[in-house]
Amino acid sequence: MVGAASGHDPRAVAARLSEGIERPQDPDAQRDLQRWLSERAGDPEFNRCLCVVAEAAGAEAQVRSVALMTLRRSVRNGGVAPIRGAVMQTLLRILRDETNGHLPRAAGGCVAALVQAEGLAVWAGVLESLWGMAALPGPQLAALQCLHEVCEAALWELDAPQEDGATLADGFLPPMFAALAAAHDDAALRVLLRMVETLLEADTLLDPESSLNRHLVESMPLLLNTLSRIFGHHDTLRPSVLVTYKLLLVYHAEVRVVGIADVFNAAFDAARAPRDSEEELVVRACEFWAQLASIRPLVKEVARTPAMLVQLVPVLLDCLVFTERDLGDLEEEQAADDVDPSRVLFCADDSDASMTPRALFASDDEDDGDDVEGPDAGAVDSWSIRRSAALALERLSTTLLDGLLTPLGAREQWVLTLLQQRLVSADWRVQEAAVMALGAIADGCHASLLPHLSSLLPTLLRILPDDAAHHLIRAITCWTLSRFLGDLTSSEGVAAGWFDAYVRGLLHAIGSPLRKLQDRAVTAFAGVLEHGVAPVLQGGLLPAVAAHMALLLQSSPSNPRSTAAMLEACRGLAAGAGAALDIPEARGLLDALLLQMLPAADPEDPVFPAVLSAGRSCVVALKAAYAPYGAATHAKMHNLIRGYFQGCEEDGGDADWAPAQHAYLYLVTMVREAPQLDVPALLLTAPSGAGASTATLTVHAVANAHATPRPIVASCLQLLRECLAHAPQRYASLVGPHLRAVLSLLATDDQCATVACSLLHEVVCAASDGHNGCSGLSSGDVVRALVPRLAEILPARRWHAATQRRAALCLCACGLLDAEAAQGVGRWFCRAMECVAAEDEGRVKDTAYLGTVRLIAAHGYAPLRTHEGLAAFQHAVSHLHTRPDRVVLSLVSLLAAFRSSLGAEWCTAAAKLPAAFPDDIMRKVDAACAAGHLDVPPI
Numbered sequence: 001m002v003g004a005a006s007g008h009d010p011r012a013v014a015a016r017l018s019e020g021i022e023r024p025q026d027p028d029a030q031r032d033l034q035r036w037l038s039e040r041a042g043d044p045e046f047n048r049c050l051c052v053v054a055e056a057a058g059a060e061a062q063v064r065s066v067a068l069m070t071l072r073r074s075v076r077n078g079g080v081a082p083i084r085g086a087v088m089q090t091l092l093r094i095l096r097d098e099t100n101g102h103l104p105r106a107a108g109g110c111v112a113a114l115v116q117a118e119g120l121a122v123w124a125g126v127l128e129s130l131w132g133m134a135a136l137p138g139p140q141l142a143a144l145q146c147l148h149e150v151c152e153a154a155l156w157e158l159d160a161p162q163e164d165g166a167t168l169a170d171g172f173l174p175p176m177f178a179a180l181a182a183a184h185d186d187a188a189l190r191v192l193l194r195m196v197e198t199l200l201e202a203d204t205l206l207d208p209e210s211s212l213n214r215h216l217v218e219s220m221p222l223l224l225n226t227l228s229r230i231f232g233h234h235d236t237l238r239p240s241v242l243v244t245y246k247l248l249l250v251y252h253a254e255v256r257v258v259g260i261a262d263v264f265n266a267a268f269d270a271a272r273a274p275r276d277s278e279e280e281l282v283v284r285a286c287e288f289w290a291q292l293a294s295i296r297p298l299v300k301e302v303a304r305t306p307a308m309l310v311q312l313v314p315v316l317l318d319c320l321v322f323t324e325r326d327l328g329d330l331e332e333e334q335a336a337d338d339v340d341p342s343r344v345l346f347c348a349d350d351s352d353a354s355m356t357p358r359a360l361f362a363s364d365d366e367d368d369g370d371d372v373e374g375p376d377a378g379a380v381d382s383w384s385i386r387r388s389a390a391l392a393l394e395r396l397s398t399t400l401l402d403g404l405l406t407p408l409g410a411r412e413q414w415v416l417t418l419l420q421q422r423l424v425s426a427d428w429r430v431q432e433a434a435v436m437a438l439g440a441i442a443d444g445c446h447a448s449l450l451p452h453l454s455s456l457l458p459t460l461l462r463i464l465p466d467d468a469a470h471h472l473i474r475a476i477t478c479w480t481l482s483r484f485l486g487d488l489t490s491s492e493g494v495a496a497g498w499f500d501a502y503v504r505g506l507l508h509a510i511g512s513p514l515r516k517l518q519d520r521a522v523t524a525f526a527g528v529l530e531h532g533v534a535p536v537l538q539g540g541l542l543p544a545v546a547a548h549m550a551l552l553l554q555s556s557p558s559n560p561r562s563t564a565a566m567l568e569a570c571r572g573l574a575a576g577a578g579a580a581l582d583i584p585e586a587r588g589l590l591d592a593l594l595l596q597m598l599p600a601a602d603p604e605d606p607v608f609p610a611v612l613s614a615g616r617s618c619v620v621a622l623k624a625a626y627a628p629y630g631a632a633t634h635a636k637m638h639n640l641i642r643g644y645f646q647g648c649e650e651d652g653g654d655a656d657w658a659p660a661q662h663a664y665l666y667l668v669t670m671v672r673e674a675p676q677l678d679v680p681a682l683l684l685t686a687p688s689g690a691g692a693s694t695a696t697l698t699v700h701a702v703a704n705a706h707a708t709p710r711p712i713v714a715s716c717l718q719l720l721r722e723c724l725a726h727a728p729q730r731y732a733s734l735v736g737p738h739l740r741a742v743l744s745l746l747a748t749d750d751q752c753a754t755v756a757c758s759l760l761h762e763v764v765c766a767a768s769d770g771h772n773g774c775s776g777l778s779s780g781d782v783v784r785a786l787v788p789r790l791a792e793i794l795p796a797r798r799w800h801a802a803t804q805r806r807a808a809l810c811l812c813a814c815g816l817l818d819a820e821a822a823q824g825v826g827r828w829f830c831r832a833m834e835c836v837a838a839e840d841e842g843r844v845k846d847t848a849y850l851g852t853v854r855l856i857a858a859h860g861y862a863p864l865r866t867h868e869g870l871a872a873f874q875h876a877v878s879h880l881h882t883r884p885d886r887v888v889l890s891l892v893s894l895l896a897a898f899r900s901s902l903g904a905e906w907c908t909a910a911a912k913l914p915a916a917f918p919d920d921i922m923r924k925v926d927a928a929c930a931a932g933h934l935d936v937p938p939i
Contacts, residue, residue: 010052017053017063017070037070042079047071051090054107061101068094068106075113088114092129095146096139104139108146116153120168126150127168131175135182144179144191151198159204159211173199173215181226186234193230193240196223200247231266242270242284246291249298267292271315279325279385286319286388293395303400313404313415317422319389320433322472326386330472330516390440397444404441405448413448423459428470435460435473439480453487457498464505471517474509478520482527489535499535503528507548515562522552522562526569533576542577543585549573550588553597560606567593567610574617581618582625590618594629599636603659612662616669624676633670634679635687637663638694644712645697657709664715667694671722680727683719695723699734703741710752713745717755724762735763739786746790757806760786764810786810 020033040046053059054067071087074080080087091114094107111130115123130150133143151158151172158169176199180192204210216223231241245267270278270285289312292298302308397404405415422434438456442449449456463469463477481488481502488499506528509521529536536542552566570593574581581590594615601611615633619626640663647655670679683694692700698716705713724731735742742763745756790807 010049010056013046013049014053014056014059014063014067017066018060021060021062021066037073041070041074041077044079044082047074047080047087048083050074051087054103055090055094061103064103065106068103068110072106072110072113075110075117078117080114081118084114084118088123088126092126095130095142096133104142105145108142108149111146112149112153115150120150120154120157124162124168124171127171131179134175134179140185141187141191144188144195147176148191148195148198151195155198155202156204158199158202167211169211169215173212173219177215177219177222177226181222186236189230189234189237190240193237193244196244197240197247200244200250228266238270239280239284242267242281242288246284246288249288249291249295271319282319283384283388286316286385286392289316289392290388290395293392293399296399299396299399303403309404310414313393314418316389316393317418317433317437320386320436322386322429322432386436390436393437393440394444397441400444402445402448405445416448416452420456423456428473432470432473432476435463435480436476439476439483442480442483450487453484454496457481457484457487457493461498461501461505464502465508471512471514474512475517475520478506478509478517478524482524485527485531489531494535494539500539500541503536503539503541503545507545510548510552510566519562519565522565522569526565526572529569529572529576533573536573537577537580542580543583545573546581546583546586546589550592553589553592563607564610567607567614570614571610571617574614574621578621579623579625581621590622590629594618595632599632601636603640603656608659609662612666616666619666619669620673623674626670626674627677630670630674630677630679630682631687633666634682634694637667638687641694641697642691645701657712661711661715664698664712664719668715668719668722671719671726675726678727680723680730683723684730695720695731695734699738702745703738705741705745705752714752714755717742717745717752717759721755721759721762724759728762728765732763735759739763754803754806757790757803757810760790761806761810 016033016036020029023029050067050071054064054071056064071080075087088111091107091111095104095111097104111126115126120127127147127150130143130147133139134147136143154168158172159167161167176192176195180189180196183189183192199205199212199216202212205212205216207213227241227244231238267285267288270281271289273281273285292302302312393404405413419434419438422430423438425431425434438460460477460481464474464481466474487493488502493499503525506521506525509517510525512518512521536545549566549570553570570589593611597611598615601608618629640659644655644657644660667679667683670677680695683698686693698719701708701712701716702720708716720731720735724735739760742756742759745752790810
């Protein structure tokens, strides 16, 4: 026993722990106890007392348990390092004593924490002690649980080589496999199986040279025989055995050959078990088949025995059929959704009508429930049976292709015949499972299914709009037909009327009051529009589609997910239809979206971004035809922006800026895509007739950029830039007084600096056109500050290429403004050439060079006459052999103009050009001079 240390009394420590245990409902007492323990966790002497308390036979069990938990925390904080040997011995003694009740489990947790903190190599000798205890009836379970925790904590160390060349796995895996083979108690076997599962998930197992892999190969016959014995004699452990089989398929190739017949038979028998009484077993069996089906060589091996597939496929089809329990769970879920529809953000059942096949079949890893106590122990997701069975069929079809349909020979499509029989079954559950299976194999077996589509697709298309059919059949039919979308939208499918029937069936299902059916139909319909709007337009379906979508939006779908999918469909329709959306039949849809949903959209609603995204697509599609909605849209965006700034004043700047950013993006889209609406004029007045206008609020935010979030500042700059580009006569005087604030943003982040450069470029262009407010720009000190700041951006590698390109454009505009502004051209020219010569983004080089060409041409080529300018020019042109043709043409134009302006000085200047300058360039220069083509290409 660890002796008590001076300054700490084990009895006093035990009394203090007992005091806290006796007052569990007093939060103040619990906080005081936690603080008292935390203050002493790093004290080795205090931890000695904890060891004494934990091992004291006369102490209360709860006090001893709390002492062990506190000791585990101290281990993690490094408080037991000086006394780790004594602590470990104490813990092993507690583990060994079977009279300690539940305390050995807590002691095992402390041992695992010590191993994790110090490293397994330090405690290699402990493994032998633990395996020795695992062979004894009394401490067996506690020792095995401790070994499992050690395995999880130090898994990566097992394969690390030791000084003698051995690995820690040499002392861990052989005893583990031996203990698994010798154990007969269900609890011990369960822990050992979990230990095997942990090892099978080790990354190092993939290395064929690893010690873990070597031991697994050597022990594979013993392991498979043991698993077979457990599966046959321990019914409660059969699900765990199947999980181990599945992991063996994932991580070890040897099992794909050794004992595959026994594994197959075990999984096959499990899949045929009654689902109501053996649900977890069937789940694990289906997961096993789904994993096996992903391994191509193993599937090929199974396919060599047709009887296997003939047995397996009907079992998987049976696993797709709803049970009474499944339907009861669906009814309970529907009742919960009716009480709180907002809780349903995603489909809960297995027939998720995602357009991505894997999304339908993807099954989250289930916890086997071994750590759960109480009536829910071992509970599994009831939908994973159907998901895993469908995924197994999908993977089998992907691997075997058309061979899945013909296991008995090419002349007999036995599986297809089975599916066709089930499609017309009187039992709707069997029919629904057949529809789901058909969708699962649609991709892999498409070639064999193609000749039968003339009978299969009409059958499904009749089910979709049939109100007399069960809504779950119609729901899964939406998804299955989406797997044949390429056939439905083909010229043959359109000519046969399949696509028309599919769209009309989806629109009919979308109007259903049944949420699950509506959800699947909405998502499938969004997939149709994502695939392409052309078939809708060519088939003359746009009026009917728009009318049905309008009805759905007006009636408000049953949950946010359906609403979001419907809005995505609206966005896709607008993006694909474009100007064709401007028809009277679509007016109801546009009114519902832009006059009802958009003005009422709440930023707190999860579908708020989807509403604005759909609206922006309508702006792009309609352009001038968006005019009936312009005022209402501006009013909504203005309210969002004004609400944000008011919220900042009330909350001290902590308001949510995302809605305002969405509003700015919407307004930018309107200004850019629909100039006929004259949105810049709208922004100059407040919609309500009182208060600040949107433009005023925006300029104020820029002027106070230091107190405004960067995303909002960037959005404000972008809106001002678009307004200045489309209405310079209105916005020049508005922006001009705040140029210094814009200039300060050049020293911030890329997002703001890029937009600031764009805005400054528009300002300079407006000044060059003589608009009021910017006409005095060149003579003021703003340009004297602007040119060097922009020039600094070009060669600096910290800036994004888009920022540098915008800076180059703005600098060129400054240089072209007037002669006084061009006094900084020499320095700008040199920096531009540095940018061209540097190994940076190509578009930056092109912009810098083309801008320089224009700048030099505008000022009589004087910069080239200086020694510094010519040297920089020589350095730049020597790197132009890989540049695009348009840059080379600019070079030709510049040299030709340079030659014409210099006259007799040309020979001297040409001699200073690089010796490696291409002769073909010089010939082009001569030809350009002779022809008089001296125009400089635009940037």
